[in-house]
Amino acid sequence: MYDIIIIGAGITGSFIAHDLSKKKCSVLVIDRDADVGNGATMANSAIVHAGYDPKPGTLKAKLNVRGNRMYPDICRELGVTYKNCSAFVVATDSEESEVLDRLAGQAADRNIEYKDLDGNAARDLEPNLSGAVIRALEFPTTGIIYPWNVAIALMEEAVINGTELRLNEEVTDIDCVSQSNSDAFYRVKTTAGSYEGRYVINAAGVYADKVYSMALKKESDFKITPRRGEYYVLDEMAKPVVSRVIYPVPGPNGKGVLVVPTIHNNVLLGPNSLPIEDKEANCNTSEALSYVKSAVSKTVENIPFDKVIRVFAGLRPSGDAGDFVIKESDELKGFVNVACIESPGLASAPAISEYVINEVMKEAFSFADKEEYIRRKPIVYMNELGDEAKNEMIKQNPAYGDIVCRCCQVSRGEIEDAINRPVGATTVKGVKKRVGPGLGRCQGGFCEPLVVDILAKELGKDKAEIRYDSPKSVILMEETKKGAL
Amino acid sequence: MNSRKIVIIGGGSAGIAAAIAAYNNGCDDILLLEKDAELGGILLQCIHNGFGLHRFGEELAGPAYAEKWKDMLKDLPVEVKTDTTVIHLDSDRNVTYVNPAEGYVTVKAGAVIMALGCRERSRGAIATPGYRPSGVWTAGTAQKYLNMQGYLVGKRVFILGSGDIGLIMARRMVLEGAKVLGVAEIMPYSNGLPRNMKQCLDDFDIPLYLSHTVTDIRGKDRLNGITISRVDESLNPIKGTEIDFDVDTLLLSVGLIPDTALLSEAGALLHPKTKGAKVDEHMMTSVPGIFACGNGLHVHDLVDFVSMEGEEAGAAAAKYVKGEFIPKKGYELMPGDGVSYVLPCVVSPDIMEDELEIKLRVKDNRRNVRLVLREGDKTIKEVRKLKTAPSEMEKVVVKKAELAAISGPMTLAVEDMG
Amino acid sequence: MTDTNKKVFTCIVCPRGCEVTANLDKEGNILSIEGNSCPRGETYVKNELLNPMRQLTSTVIIEGGIYDRLPVILSDVIPKGKMMDVMEALNGVKVKAPVKRGDVIVKNICGLNVDVVASRSM
16 A cells, blocks of 8 residues: 555656655556656646746646746756746737736736846847847746656656656556545556555646546546647757747737747747647647748747757647646545646646645645655766766766767767666667757667667667567567578 | 877768878878777668779679778778767867777867768658657668668558668568558659669569658557658648558658768858858868868769769868968859759869869759850850759869869859750 | 560669660560660660569678678679579578678579678678
8 A cells, every 4th residue: 555646757746756755655656658757748848937927816827936936956956957048028019018018017926037128139139039029028037948857857866765656557447445534545457457545646647637537437527638739849059049938929829839949959949739639649730830830930030940850749738727727636535636737837847746745735745754865866968077077987987988879979878877777768768868869960860779779788678679668669570580480 | 189180080981082092192190080880881781782883893782892991991001990979170170089998089180071971861850740659760770770780670661752772771671571562752753873763663563652742650659650642843742642551660761961060060161052061172161171071071872972082082181281282262163054053162273183073963854965164154164964863963074274264153054955 | 556666774784774775576576775885784684674683682690790680792693583582591591700701601592503692791
């Protein structure tokens, strides 16, 4: 019997698992995917928004503002990169400028730092801003992260401190077992086993309504209709087209189509926002991609579309109520929904965890703090070290001098570390998420065979057993020349 | 800091030839850097034959061609470092490389020869709609898995793009037991060599869909199907022309792009068409002392020409470090009608060698044409051609004497025979 | 109508890819061959009409080499229809490093009077 079972190892589930791992309680995390942070966490704009945008009085507003303030310290403690890149929200006409007035008012109410700039002052700072921009609000506390790296680091630290993690297991049923109300517990059945827990935290992303229905034995009282967002990724450049996040003014469908720098000087263009019923349909469409292309041109000029290296699509878990649903079920005591975590879910995630543990479940989760808490050892990224430190690493382990991914300059040492760490990579995508080979302009064309080879060696498997991501995502089908058929 | 007279980056066919030529032209201090465990570059996975006809007068398999060059290099006093990746290059020719034995090392080079080869355009670069499952690779990646590691990536295969690597892989996959259901090419003509169309597709009854492209990719985990559609004259898919294929593998042969990350870092000007560096008559880039050649400069059809270009760059770099020519701003050479690009981009007749080989690609398939080099209205040189094709690089050789009177920019055009 | 017909071939002997036309009588006998740039083109077209020949390259398993497969090539062309037979005969063939370029890996494969040889040293 676990104290708490968390369903979903995305950014919210990982934050909650991490924060609970500091307390004296037993926690199991279950995810249907092959890796931590593989759903909405993997495919979004990767921005820690400042928090001026959500409607007053919503959980989104409260938790986004708080989350934005929590991130820099948390990332430093975890040893993952947080880049405080700042942002512009830009207006191109007087109507849009009125929206900026509203945002400025909300920012002032929430004590969020901002600057009001006219078009030319904004263009002095971001020369590729469209000539049509007449005014911009700058929000200097806006940050960018690699969301999956934060989720993996959180889960890694949780696992080091005793959390159990089961990947590739899909929850198939949940029963509330209550001999008497006071010692009720839940039996969570998965494709691989059955687990019991006194509390369940449902952080199942786009499937949170389905998971809640399993326990409720009837239709969930919230419904999640995913919103699909599609993106382009531009190649890393010495001088990316923008250095701040560029937002248009927000509209009824959310924050609009953005131009977003990434930590490694790539640029994301997107997303559109299309409600779809199919919770699996994270595919790209030519319609949405052309929409994104035309929409970004309204705020930013000189976008080098010949530097596109990838397109992707993500599904945001949008609820029907318009706000996050974070509460203990009225009907099932001890069952906590952390659902409908669409934008600004990433920015709010640390505050969501804090809210769940310290407010929603304050009494139930009043476990004592552990006397000893072990911090993770951050991944050493060679690109971030000075020359002497690099050579010191290579002296200790020559694999750090063997470059595998030449686009992103990732060494074999870093890849072996990614595989052998707690919550280590078991797949090509897992390696890519942790240390980056294949994220660059060749998209794995040169390095994938080498990464497969390293995975096979480190995991003691045949190369044909190595997967891209899920157990069904076969890479190599058959070895040649092995004798009669 | 270490200093070397010539540092060559890339030990494939261009880099090896450049090293040999640099030595033969009097340079005795050459460092050749190769990222892989042995010299040879991409040829090592090109196990098909057809290499070396121009250079050696015989048809060799890729690895055999590479080995012949390695044998020629073996006894020369050229220092070779394998498993060595170059990380930085600046405009003062400081080259920073890394390998497991030495760590990060910076050397100052008298001249640098860029021979880094090219990479394949990926699915991301062509922004194909659909899902992103395992099962979509560039042809070269599948070739590496098959020919060097001994693994077949799939059993039912479709190929997008009629580039030579795609055609070669179609045959290889069939011979190894896969079924290739077709090849789609977005242009109305094939991009591969005619012999590869014949011996890789026709021989195995593999259909070629011209003016078609892939418009959907299906499968959440592993690819399980694709859709192709006919495209209109502006290359946009036409609704209602979709054809579905149940395949587990999609290979891409949709173009090669010179690897120029280091050149950009050093500040070299790039050519908008070739995506490689702009070079002058000595294969020198806009950064003095940095030379470029091979597929890292512009993509070739035949490795023999890659080697020859490496030799040109090697010889020029050797002369440069000896001070035998002082680079100067020459006259521009531009593509005229019907030509998509021409190299070099700049020519200085007074410092050029006795002969200059101008390389060009035409824009479309034509018959009975002439390639005409002009300065203004004045014709400098004319070469007749029975047929020209975008898939085949053309050359025009001009003599120093023919360019002696040049005083302004030149163009090279394709014209019909009157 | 005439009693002759034309067959057009893309010559594959070298990367030049000449378009070669064979003029045939109604029995299929060759009357003339044109469009080839060298004598090998004529031979190719004659063979293509009577008995098409192809080069074949593949790999065999190698142990102790830098890679897991050794590239191989045939010492001469073989009838097109025999390619799959050779592929099958190569299945299961194993060699041990070191191997030198040109070493015979399988002698007289499938009785075709053609050897399978190593494309490289390893």
